[in-house]
Amino acid sequence: DPGWTPNTTDARGRRYRFGHQPDIALWNLVKLAEAIHPLIGETEPLESALERYTRGYGERFHEMMASKLGLSPREGESDHPLVEELLELLPKVETDMTIFFRRLAKVPTGDETVTDDSLLRIVDDAFYQPPPDEDARVFGEWLRRYRARVSGGSRSDADRRQGMNAVNPKYVLRNYMAQLASDKAAEGDFSLVRELLELLRHPYDEQPEKEAFAVKRPEWARNRPGCSMLSCSS
Numbered sequence: 356d357p358g359w360t361p362n363t364t365d366a367r368g369r370r371y372r373f374g375h376q377p378d379i380a381l382w383n384l385v386k387l388a389e390a391i392h393p394l395i396g397e398t399e400p401l402e403s404a405l406e407r408y409t410r411g412y413g414e415r416f417h418e419m420m421a422s423k424l425g426l427s428p429r430e431g432e433s434d435h436p437l438v439e440e441l442l443e444l445l446p447k448v449e450t451d452m453t454i455f456f457r458r459l460a461k462v463p464t465g466d467e468t469v470t471d472d473s474l475l476r477i478v479d480d481a482f483y484q485p486p487p488d489e490d491a492r493v494f495g496e497w498l499r500r501y502r503a504r505v506s507g508g509s510r511s512d513a514d515r516r517q518g519m520n521a522v523n524p525k526y527v528l529r530n531y532m533a534q535l536a537s538d539k540a541a542e543g544d545f546s547l548v549r550e551l552l553e554l555l556r557h558p559y560d561e562q563p564e565k566e567a568f569a570v571k572r573p574e575w576a577r578n579r580p581g582c583s584m585l586s587c588s589s
Contacts, residue, residue: 356446361530363586377412384408422522423456424501425515427508437504440497448486448494451571453527455481460519462498464506471495474502483571524558525569530583531576532568 357374365371371379388401395401420438421428445452458478463469475495479485486494505515528551536547554565576582 356449361584363584366584377416380412381405381408419522423519425460425505425510425519427510429508434504437497437500441501444490444493444497448490449483451481451483453524454478454569454571456523457520457525459501460516460523462502462505464502464512469502471499474498481571521559525561526554526558526565528555529572530581530585531572531579534576534579534581537581 358369358372360366360369360372362371369375384405388405392398392401417435417438421434424434424438424441426434426437445455455478458481461477462474471492472495475486475491475498478494478498485491508515510518532551536551539545539547551568554562554568572582
């Protein structure tokens with residue numbers, strides 16, 4: 356959800372909402388430039404630095420997304436439309452992005468009999484609720500285009516999967532996990548703190564014995580304080 360903010364004090368204005376991070380970072384850099392301008396006495400180098408941020412952010416963002424999607428560069432063609440379509444599609448259905456990108460690595464390219472439904476089943480663990488028919492149809496179409504794109508590359512499925520799993524973590528520190536560890540620690544039990552610390556030392560590894568930490572946020576944590584939103588002091 357690009358409009359989501361984790362901070363209770365930001366809930367009204369959503370100034371630091373997820374989708375606004377690039378712009379708010381630029382705003383902060385502008386304020387920094389204004390603050391140090393009297394020391395420099397020139398505007399051109401500051402404007403150049405701000406322009407470099409804007410240009411560099413866009414370039415690095417698409418490089419990052421290409422890595423997450425396992426896309427190899429192609430001469431004279433851009434994958435920006437494929438990326439932008441996905442970013443517009445994901446918020447339509449409540450989706451766990453960590454699980455979605457990890458599952459996406461399992462999309463096969465060699466099976467010509469694959470259907471939209473079978474492609475959706477690969478990523479359905481990432482959805483909190485089954486997508487409505489229309490959204491499922493659009494998701495299926497995107498997955499088919501994605502499959503066609505990676506099928507046209509030179510990488511094998513195994514190589515692409517390995518590359519994607521190296522940049523898409525299986526384990527992240529979800530708020531509810533941190534809250535449970537905090538609750539136990541408050542009682543003098545630091546076992547979960549230590550377990551999570553060890554887990555997150557290897558976030559890209561499969562760690563089969565830790566599968567319980569690689570699932571969606573439980574429903575009880577949806578609105579529980581500490582598991583959904585936090586104050587700055589938290």
